[in-house]
Amino acid sequence: MRTSRDGRRGRPVLRRQDAHAARAAGRPGPAKGLAIDLGSSGIRAWVAGQGLVTGGPAGWEHSATRPVRRGRIVDAETCAGLLGRLADVALGADREGGVVVLSHPVLAGQEHRATARELVASLGVSRAVVLNSASAAAGCTGDPAGGPVLVVDMGAELTEVALLVDGTVVDARQVDAGLSDLDPGSVPAELVGNVIDMITSMWREDRHGAVRGALRRGPVLTGGGALRHDVTDRITGRLGVPVRIAPDPSTAVVRGAALFLDSVLCPAAAGAVSVRPVRLR
Numbered sequence: 144m145r146t147s148r149d150g151r152r153g154r155p156v157l158r159r160q161d162a163h164a165a166r167a168a169g170r171p172g173p174a175k176g177l178a179i180d181l182g183s184s185g186i187r188a189w190v191a192g193q194g195l196v197t198g199g200p201a202g203w204e205h206s207a208t209r210p211v212r213r214g215r216i217v218d219a220e221t222c223a224g225l226l227g228r229l230a231d232v233a234l235g236a237d238r239e240g241g242v243v244v245l246s247h248p249v250l251a252g253q254e255h256r257a258t259a260r261e262l263v264a265s266l267g268v269s270r271a272v273v274l275n276s277a278s279a280a281a282g283c284t285g286d287p288a289g290g291p292v293l294v295v296d297m298g299a300e301l302t303e304v305a306l307l308v309d310g311t312v313v314d315a316r317q318v319d320a321g322l323s324d325l326d327p328g329s330v331p332a333e334l335v336g337n338v339i340d341m342i343t344s345m346w347r348e349d350r351h352g353a354v355r356g357a358l359r360r361g362p363v364l365t366g367g368g369a370l371r372h373d374v375t376d377r378i379t380g381r382l383g384v385p386v387r388i389a390p391d392p393s394t395a396v397v398r399g400a401a402l403f404l405d406s407v408l409c410p411a412a413a414g415a416v417s418v419r420p421v422r423l424r
Contacts (some may be wrong), residue, residue, distance in 0.1 A: 162246070167332025171350045174408040175268075177233045178400035179226065179278070180257075183321070184224060184299035187394055189401035190233045191408055195394060213319045214248040214301035216258050223262055241268035243396050244404045246396050249277045249305045250317040270326040270407065277305035277312055279399030280365045284389045291357040293345075295338055295378070296396070299323045302334065306340040308353050316341035322367050334368060335377040342382070359395040361387045 154227050176191035210218035245263045247256060257272060263271035276294070277294040292307045298321045305315040318337040325331045340407050342362070346354045361384060367376045369392035379386050389395040 146222075155167050174239065175234050176243070176403045176404045177230060177241070177268075178244045178246075178397055180227070180246045180279075180397035181211055181216070181222065181226075182298060182396075183209070183301060185213055185228065186324070187397040188223075188229055188233065188332060189397050189404070191401075191404060193233075195397070196233065212300065214298065215255050216252065216262075218313050219258050219262065223265060226262055226266060227289055228267075234266075234268065237325045238266065238268045241266075242270045242272070242404060244272045244400045244405050244407070246274050246276045246279050246400045248301060249275045249303050249312055250319065251275075271300055272403070272407065274400055275305075275312060276396045277303065277307060277315065278310070278364065279397075280389060280395045281307050281310070281399065282402045283395045283399030284363050284387065291353040291414040292345065292360065293342065293354070293357040293362035295342075295362050295364050295366075295369075297321060297334065297338070297364070297366040297374065298365060302337055302341075302366075302368070303334075304338060304345065306345055306349075306353060306357060313353070314345050314348070316344060322371075330373050330377070331371070332377070335381065336375060338378055356382050357383065361385045363387050363389055365389045365392045367393050369393075383388065 149195050153328045170245075174191050178189040180187040192344055210216060210221040216222055230243070232236070243263050243266055245259055247259050251259070252420070258273065259273050263273060276296060280294050280296060281292050287292070289309065294303075294307065296303045296305075297315065300319070300321045300323050302318045303315060305312050307313070318341065320337060321350050322331075325334060349355070362378075362382070364375060364378070364386050375386060375388060391398070399422075
């Protein structure tokens with residue numbers, strides 16, 4: 144879609160042709176939906192009908208004042224401004240019938256989740272959904288349900304391992320360290336060690352063989368760390384099993400959130416992805 148300028152506010156809005164006329168005639172207007180991955184390294188967004196629209200803002204990962212640190216919202220006001228401007232461009236001023244899906248880390252605390260819900264609700268859409276990143280990534284890789292899945296998400300400042308069984312997160316581990324903590328010129332032994340330690344911890348506490356089953360299928364690697372062969376090769380060697388690297392792993396979470404968004408906007412296609420709330424032991 145093309146954008147035009149709203150002369151009253153000078154901000155970009157979507158040009159939606161005949162949306163009001165369609166509703167007046169009893170026909171639904173165009174589906175309006177936005178999926179957002181609000182990460183430590185920036186915002187990734189997916190607009191229904193358009194696809195991936197942003198990887199910004201530019202320079203976010205180098206800013207000492209960025210509003211998300213270690214996967215947690217630390218400056219809600221700045222986040223609200225960024226999300227508001229994004230919604231203006233993606234959804235326009237008239238957000239009737241709009242849906243926004245916002246992902247969050249699996250082990251995001253109660254305060255973070257509450258803030259995320261408030262931020263999404265403040266956008267003025269008809270439905271706001273907060274979705275954990277592991278379920279989103281599993282959906283993106285074709286593993287939303289149907290057996291145990293290990294999702295290893297290696298981000299800029301956060302590394303998470305989550306075990307999903309039949310689409311539900313049943314166990315998860317988190318380390319407040321990621322790619323930005325590594326010396327670019329060194330082999331990231333610490334990052335790989337953190338991943339192996341988290342998987343080993345899950346293995347020791349697994350009473351039903353779910354971790355073993357997930358490893359047999361191969362853990363799913365997402366995030367920027369999955370783009371580094373020195374990381375993925377070491378994980379494969381340490382685990383002794385093949386790994387599955389998500390297609391375009393740095394955008395796997397937002398694309399998985401987009402699948403969930405599609406299932407909300409198009410109920411007839413709801414069976415295409417199945418994600419459930421986190422239920423940790």
